[in-house]
Amino acid sequence: MLKKLAAVVGLLMVCVSAWALTDKQYSEVESRIQPAGKVCLQGDSSCGAAVAAAGGAAKSGEDVYKSSCLGCHAGGAGGAPKLGDAADWKARTAKGMDKVYSNAINGFSNIGMMPAKGLCMSCSDDEVMAAVDYMIENSK
Ligand code: HEC
Numbered sequence: 328m329l330k331k332l333a334a335v336v337g338l339l340m341v342c343v344s345a346w347a348l349t350d351k352q353y354s355e356v357e358s359r360i361q362p363a364g365k366v367c368l369q370g371d372s373s374c375g376a377a378v379a380a381a382g383g384a385a386k387s388g389e390d391v392y393k394s395s396c397l398g399c400h401a402g403g404a405g406g407a408p409k410l411g412d413a414a415d416w417k418a419r420t421a422k423g424m425d426k427v428y429s430n431a432i433n434g435f436s437n438i439g440m441m442p443a444k445g446l447c448m449s450c451s452d453d454e455v456m457a458a459v460d461y462m463i464e465n466s467k
Pocket of ligand 1: 391392395396397398399400404405406407408419426427428430431435436437438439440441442444445446447455456458459
């Protein structure tokens with residue numbers, strides 16, 4: 328499937344004129360390459376839904392957690408709320424999820440240092456929020 332798509336996209340690039348593509352193929356290709364080319368403006372909460380609906384090009388919360396957050400949040404380094412620590416997360420979500428999300432996206436320091444986006448600079452806001460959701464979901 329991916330190979331096929333890559334071939335089609337490759338063809339598209341080589342042949343600047345989209346000769347042999349039917350309208351249906353063309354719109355299929357267009358809809359598949361859209362998420363990567365679509366700019367998600369910061370603070371636009373509709374982006375997550377759009378990306379997910381278009382085929383899930385965004386990294387999952389679990390992926391982001393494992394690649395960017397686990398280092399501190401698995402062991403609680405520097406006072407980071409640990410994955411699985413229901414009490415710690417409850418105290419944090421009590422102030423409202425908006426604040427928790429923005430703290431994760433922008434970074435903050437209260438007792439320790441939470442770097443902006445957990446240092447995942449290539450992560451979109453939505454991906455960081457998905458990672459927050461993942462941690463909270465697994466800390467109940
Ligand atoms: C370098 C270590 C480090 C990394 C990497 C890191 N965090 Fe944190 N995080 C912290 C620390 C420390 C705190 C607690 C800060 C405090 O309370 O002063 C924290 C707190 C948080 C909180 C609680 C916010 C609140 O309002 O209390 C969230 C949510 C969070 N991190 C999400 C993430 C996500 C998502 C990632 C990965 C994309 C991530 N963190 C990566 C260290 C880290």
